[in-house]
Amino acid sequence: MDHPIVTVLIAMLGGAIRVSTPFMFVALGETLTEKSGRINLGLEGTLVLGAMVAYATSYLSGNPWLGVLAAGGAGVILGGLHGYICKLPKVNDIAVGIAFMSFGTGLAFFFGKPFIQPSAPHLDSIHLGDWTGNPALAQALEVNPLFFVGIGLAIAMAWALKNTKWGLIVRMAGDSAAAAKAMGVSVDLVRFLATAAGGFMAGIGGAFLSLYYPGIWNQGLSSGQGLMAVALVIFARWDPIRCIIAALLFGAAGAIGPSLQAIGITQGYYFFNAAPYILTLVIMILSAGSKGAAREAPGELSITK
């Protein structure tokens, strides 16, 4: 069991479980938003602000779960603002997303300054691997409850989008605004709510970053994970279940660098750190031209036009 490859694989498994959760939440939030026909590129800012708010709340209140909730609240505010602004005529949702990326990050850095030093109480994990008797595997299988919340959310969302009236309304707003309007549905309201809910999820993803893994708050915490998650949604073709699989894949890719370092391979550390970005780009290139993606994309989405 001490073979280096096994060590790397175990570390990648652990990495996939640990690193994937923020991807999962942001991707699920973005899926909901995009299903309603709007794109929110600003979730990177939401993720960073959520991380800061969660850390600060956990530090000040002593309760990390309160931090998770507060992060969701911050996400709702940013998402709601985005949703409201985009309903104004002539306003481009992609540009607003870029603005919110910098606005959210700026707010987080501004208010987060005093919280870089102190250490806040973290979220506890569930030990699933103690029976294996292998310390590395046991460590890899320490799973945060939010991981399961994310999976549950994905299943619930997939079911609700397919089988409920609300799901139908969201999909209708995303596929044909004209049809939704004809049915008497307020497209703007649906998109506003979908963007706010998407922001809530992305905020929780941020809470995971600062309260569990890596479990610190600093300005380099996210570095594009929110944006990668947005790209991941295209790869997952707007399917919540596929978002989970894609997030796990991304988590594993992100863990390559650190796990190689763990067995002493430090050569190319920076190169492997770039692996998730390269993977995202490759995936975008492969999925962008595919007929499947074109078929399954919400019809009203500006990003696929």
Add this chain to the structure above:
Amino acid sequence: MTAETADAAIPARRASNVKALRLAETVAIPVGAMVASAVAFSIFLLIIGKDPVQFWQLVWTGGFGSSFSIQNSLQRAAPLILTGLAFAIPARIGLTMIGGEGALVLGGFSAAAIAIPLVTNAVPVWITLPVMALSGMAAGGLWLGVVGWLRHARGVNETISSLLMSYIAIAIMNFFVEGALRDPASANKPSTMPIGDAYRIGSIPGTDVHWGFAAGIVLAVVLWVLMSRTTFGFAARMTGGNARAAKAQGLPVGALMVVCCVIAGACAGLAGFFEVTAIHGQANASLVAGYGFTGILVSFLARHNPLTVVPMAILFGAIAAAGGVVQRRMGMPDATVLVLQGILFVVLLVSETFYGRFKIFQPGNTGDRV
């Protein structure tokens, strides 16, 4: 009388009138957005218990108050002009490319890297500097050119891909700066070999402002001419207006997109070259200073007009220059400038919705059109 018959009746007078009104609108709305965001930021300062009056005074004195601070502002404006152009040119053809940061970093890095053999072999300055500049522009141009090509050939969304490319560019620089090209003397901050004082580009005579500022202005004028006075620019703007119609007219839409992206990358790469040769003297993590991202905002404020990019870049150069003073005197974190920029960015985009909504900017007799 309908608007159409009015148009036909007095075409010449109306044409100039319409143009003037449109110009007034494009000036008034961004200026209004700036004022509104200044008010919003002042309220933000009041909420957190700081004095807005003191803040704006410090921004003024720190940005334009003395000859030193003006030169400091212009110095900081130099990369912003170039990264602003890097966003503006693709924006004219309808691309939202936010990869200027990566092209700047990669351009600066490749300029510093190509300088190593040249400087070691004591190649004359007048050869070395142009080679470095070309190398920076080529690297940046190639980097964003790929983004444009992917967009055209595979339909890959350029906004996401260009930002991913930025992260990859930074990783590439770190990879070399921490490894093969690391100067052993750079202990705490891994860097490439310093190019040495002899190879540093000087200041514009009579000032402390480096030549990047002049280069930015020249490029802004050249690109303005290109975009508004040439067939290429017309084709590009037409594509930006309606890509499908442009294609139907037989315009080489893909090639136009790639060329615009290459121009953008070359601008940002040139900014990286100036950062290396005028400011840092070597390539290291200091190149990742956010100029690429501020350039996006500069370009939006300038409504993607290359000429207007220059004053907007100076404005943001001044805000950045004043940032240090604000930090020290008011005890505010360095992210203050980011919050101000974020608010301005959001308000500016909201202001887009007001185009065509104010009656005073509409030509006469068209009250029914509004």
